[in-house]
Amino acid sequence: EEQLVESGGGLVQPGGSLRLSCAASGFNFNIYNMNWVRQPPGKGLEWVSTITSSSKIILYADSVKGRFTISRDNAKNSLFLQMNTLRAEDTAVYYCALGSGGLWGQGTLVTVSS
Amino acid sequence: DVVLTQSPLSLPVTLGQPASISCRSSHSLVHSDGKTYLNWFQQRPGQSPRRLIYKVSNRDSGVPDRFSGSGSGTDFTLSISRLEAEDVGVYYCMQGTHWPWTFGQGTKVEIK
Numbered sequence: 001e002e003q004l005v006e007s008g009g010g011l012v013q014p015g016g017s018l019r020l021s022c023a024a025s026g027f028n029f030n031i032y033n034m035n036w037v038r039q040p041p042g043k044g045l046e047w048v049s050t051i052t053s054s055s056k057i058i059l060y061a062d063s064v065k066g067r068f069t070i071s072r073d074n075a076k077n078s079l080f081l082q083m084n085t086l087r088a089e090d091t092a093v094y095y096c097a098l099g100s101g102g103l104w105g106q107g108t109l110v111t112v113s114s
Numbered sequence: 115d116v117v118l119t120q121s122p123l124s125l126p127v128t129l130g131q132p133a134s135i136s137c138r139s140s141h142s143l144v145h146s147d148g149k150t151y152l153n154w155f156q157q158r159p160g161q162s163p164r165r166l167i168y169k170v171s172n173r174d175s176g177v178p179d180r181f182s183g184s185g186s187g188t189d190f191t192l193s194i195s196r197l198e199a200e201d202v203g204v205y206y207c208m209q210g211t212h213w214p215w216t217f218g219q220g221t222k223v224e225i226k
Binding site for chain 2: 035037044045046047050059061062095097100101102104105106107
């Protein structure tokens with residue numbers, strides 16, 4: 001069964017850091033572009049970042065550029081999001097998503113608050 | 115950035131009746147490769163989003179055939195032929211033609 005499982009969310013103070021992980025299984029992770037998409041509580045969806053299959057192309061939303069870093073380890077079927085200098089407005093459920101959204105994880109909640 | 119405007123934002127529908135959601139784009143969504151990367155997602159209460167339709171009108175595997183997508187250029191529609199109770203949730207359009215990807219605001223479908 002194709003599956004994405006996020007982890008690493010939690011409560012962090014403003015200015016702090018957090019690293020999210022997404023474990024993929026049931027499909028050939030190596031050949032797909034991967035994405036992070038977030039959803040603030042009670043609000044809509046916002047694309048955050050994309051990384052191509054070979055990591056050659058990486059894109060970020062302006063709202064996170066310079067603060068977040070996406071990466072992947074194809075040998076371990078894993079996707080990551082390093083989040084630094086976190087702000088209150090980064091509070092959201094963070095989803096990893098395959099390709100153009102054909103598969104999503106269950107999400108991990110990041111709360112930025114003092 | 116491309117702005118996607120959905121309407122209506124709230125859609126009460128009687129069970130068994132049809133429903134229709136509009137998604138209008140501020141820019142043409144026809145890519146230079148000739149394809150149109152407009153997807154529709156369903157998010158049931160408490161669940162992750164699930165893609166229903168990709169590239170305007172292609173149903174994902176396992177999606178009931180009561181769901182259909184249509185449109186071109188800047189105007190797109192998601193139609194549900196006969197609403198069932200399991201269809202309650204929020205529906206989003208998303209464009210993948212232009213970076214950054216953007217989503218519509220969401221349309222909440224509920225039982226009347």
